Amino acid sequence: MTCPGFDWKSYILDEITAPERRQMEQHLAGCAHCREEVEGLRLTVTALRRLPVQEIPKRISFVSDPVFEPSAWQRFWNSAPRLGFASAALLAGAIVLHGYMARPVPAAPTSVASVQMEQQVQARVNAEVARVLPAAVDQRIQAQLKPAMAEFSAQLQEVRMQSEKGRMADMRLASDAWALLEKRYNTLFVQASRQGGD
Numbered sequence: 001m002t003c004p005g006f007d008w009k010s011y012i013l014d015e016i017t018a019p020e021r022r023q024m025e026q027h028l029a030g031c032a033h034c035r036e037e038v039e040g041l042r043l044t045v046t047a048l049r050r051l052p053v054q055e056i057p058k059r060i061s062f063v064s065d066p067v068f069e070p071s072a073w074q075r076f077w078n079s080a081p082r083l084g085f086a087s088a089a090l091l092a093g094a095i096v097l098h099g100y101m102a103r104p105v106p107a108a109p110t111s112v113a114s115v116q117m118e119q120q121v122q123a124r125v126n127a128e129v130a131r132v133l134p135a136a137v138d139q140r141i142q143a144q145l146k147p148a149m150a151e152f153s154a155q156l157q158e159v160r161m162q163s164e165k166g167r168m169a170d171m172r173l174a175s176d177a178w179a180l181l182e183k184r185y186n187t188l189f190v191q192a193s194r195q196g197g198d
Helices: 008-012 018-030 032-050 072-077 080-100 112-194
Strands: none
Touching: 008 018, 008 032, 018 032, 032 112
8 A cells, every 4th residue: 555645657657747756756755655656667668568459349249230231232132032043144145155156167278378378477476576676675574673672671671770779768668677677576586685685
């Protein structure tokens, strides 16, 4: 139990004036119960500051709300007779469409000379494409790859910096928590030694 007349919460959160703070610090120097209370409040504030900030829900929905009523589309798909009729109509439409589709006309036989000429033209086209295409592809890839690599490098550097900042903040919080734990342990040890314990 703490001494009456002191608001330790305001002391921890720095919501008091300088003269009140000095008076409270003088009282803390001589009162073990109040010191224990302040250490507990510091530990609580440290733990609360570690929690992530979450947005409060704007509205809570109940099952009876009209939001949960199925839409007309959902009612249609959940109805077996309607779904069966739709499937049958789709199948009938596919059969009719297949019946009216134009059949391919067989190609007329070609002469041997035109086939040879077509093969020669195709061989020339393939040779020219094989000669020109790799250089053009390499240039295009290099032109697109350089900006992407620069952007990736900048993003990677930013992620590294943010990671380092987060790690340093975690180390500070861990150091504060460790110091607080050491103080508590030392306080308990001193109290136990005063009472004759181990």
